Amino acid sequence: MNTGLSARKINPLALPKGTQKFCELCESVAHLQCAACEVTFYCDAEHQRADWVGIHKRICQLLVPLRDPERHHQLGSDKTDLNRKKVELIEICRSEAQNKLSQGKHHEALPAAHSCLRCSIDVHGSSTHEPVPAYLLLAEANMGLGIIPLVKQLLSQAEWVVSNSPDCPNEIHHLLHRSLGRVHVLTGNLEAALYNFANDIYYPAEAFGLESTVVSDGYFLIADVFVKQGKLPVARSLYYACFAFDLCLPDPPLDKSQQLEADKMFQTMLESWKNDSSKDSTQEALVNHGLAILWFQGGDVQKAAGFGSAALQASQLIPNHDLAESIRGLLQLAPSPQVDPRPGF
Known part of the structure; x- marks a missing residue:
């Protein structure tokens, strides 16, 4: 079995009449398919390479039973097993995207974040809070690439979902406010950034307690805003509060x-x-x-x-x-x- 990066051209005659395949990354019409899993498609070799580096080499064979239900049925797997594999896929994609973001590899993080969001919506639906962390991963990757309009669009969608999810946990509220605060800093809206970073402190304090290192991160982000506003004494007092935690x-x-x-x-x-x-x-x-x-x-x-x-x-x-x-x-x-x-x- 081929398990490396390789492709073959799609034969249109082999597809059911009236159907097309679309690129995994850009959703344009696909002309290539992964030769290893045969269930993932691309518009060109560049997008296949980007997806391979970003996430596909980690999940290539995991996608086979998820995207080929007929073969999945022949192997005797049931719906419970299918859902378990989807949850496993979400976690792998989330972890890989987070790992690449922590290394500053924003472009490489995009395929994993996209796959995480796509599968999260498939499992949980688009109006539940579970896909929100994937929206935030995508926003962070695009923030690092400087694509602010798309960041705002992603955060707006995440904010709408959270506002309509009364059972949304504090941890997701805190992650959302942190992302909103960061984009406001980038666009120069420092008062809005302070508001969101204040909530970034409130929600983890509720979830993890006041001594959590997550809380200290919120103080640090607020201190940075005060530095930008020229309020250095306030910033230094907050830096000291960060240090007291860490x-x-x-x-x-x-x-x-x-x-x-x-x-x-x-x-x-x-x-x-x-x-x-x-x-x-x-x-x-x-x-x-x-x-x-x-x-x-x-x-x-x-x-x-x-x-x-x-x-x-x-x-x-x-x-x-x-x-x-x-x-x-x-x-x-x-x-x-x-x-x-x-x-x-």
Whole structure:
């Protein structure tokens, strides 16, 4: 069985009379089909390659029983098994899209996000809240590509579904408000961004509690808006609120995408305080200590040692502070850095 990237031309005479096949990505008339699964179609080789890289190589054979009901019936599978496979497909596509977005691969995330949305609607219907996370993944991918009109369209659809779903969980409300806040920042509507980021704090606090790292992300996003408004004292107080949450990092440790988000947050705080004429050594020591813990948990002992050394240096300028002992304990677990590992410094 062919399981790699290969295609064959569609033979129109082999199709039932009056039917056509359409491209998996753009929905224009298809001229090629995947030679491995034979149930996925494309307008050209470029779109097949894009879909293969984006998601198809992960789900190629999983699509066969879902898109060929006759063969599915012959194999003796029932409707329950079919639905289970669809739910599995949704999760694979969601995970793959999220993974590519965390790496900044916005274009590669599009096929997985599209497949996730298509299957979510097929399983749950278009008026339920379950497809909303897929709408948000598509919006985030297009936001990264700068296609703002399409982002607004996707978020408007998600907002309509959520507003008409009284049982919509707080987690989806929070994800929607975060996406809305981000697009408002990009379009310069900072007051609307603040409103949505405030809700981005409220809903996860209701769902996960005030000590959740998700809540601290909301404070961080609001702080960034205040920086853009020139309200630096307010922004710094919010950065400190973020830090108060994130210094005690969760167990189990953060995954790769969460680790990168936390690193970005801490680095932004450091830049803010370095540009502050008051030069608060306590805050600088605490944030460097947080970065040291973050990278130690992530397995990068060189970065952990670099930030730990910076934290120790700043802590020595703080009278009557017991942070130095904790930092020294961390440094004993990590080797001395050969170079300064901090990006941008």
